Amino acid sequence: MIFVRRLLRLLLPTLMAATVVAGCAAPSVSAQSVIGSTPPLYKLGTGDKVRITVFGEQSLNGEYPVGPDGTIALPLIGNVPARGLSASELQTSIVTKLSPAYILDPRVSIDVVNFRPFYILGEVSRPGFYPYADSLSVAQAVAIAGGYSYRANTKKVFVRHAGESVEQEYSLKGGKQIWVIPGDTIRVAERFF
Secondary structure, eight states: OOOHHHHHHHOOOOOOOHHHHSSOOOSSSSSHHHBBBSOOOOOOOTEEEEEETTTTOOOOOOGEOOOOOEEEEEEEEEEEEEETHHHHHHHHHHHHTTTHHHHHSEEEEEEEEEEEEEEEEESSSEEEEEEOTTTBBBHHHHHHTBBBBBTTTTTTTEEOOTTTTSSSSEEEEEGGOBBTTOOOEEEEBBBOO
């Protein structure tokens, strides 16, 4: 009976996690997009700030935050959806809304000024949240957080992507590059001796 209780105590969290995963919608970030030689394309989200330059139209130029509803409020054209778009997709959307009703042949440039942060916890020297930098890998994120603690398991890492409720485990063996996406929560587990 004691053996069965211990076995249930060990297996119950795994069974519950499998049930939660089966009941959830498909994750917003696939494992394929965060593993590989090239980083995934940056998608805008709430908390980002972009600099929009419309050449020849000084009154439209400025820095605009992506609001809680996922839009950017621009003069003339109002709210423009931005969440989930890359900077070039947002640029195309703004050009389409400006032309030809407001500006003939508008030339628009977009730069991301402030990125959403990523979070790192567990066995690192300085857990916390840090500003995202373009093309950031897990190894670089650990370095930003002061490196591994002496108890860290350096063979794997757990990542919960923004908008997901379950962590995914990634192996750090084999030289694969694991990319960080803004809003990710990275957990470095303790190693067992």
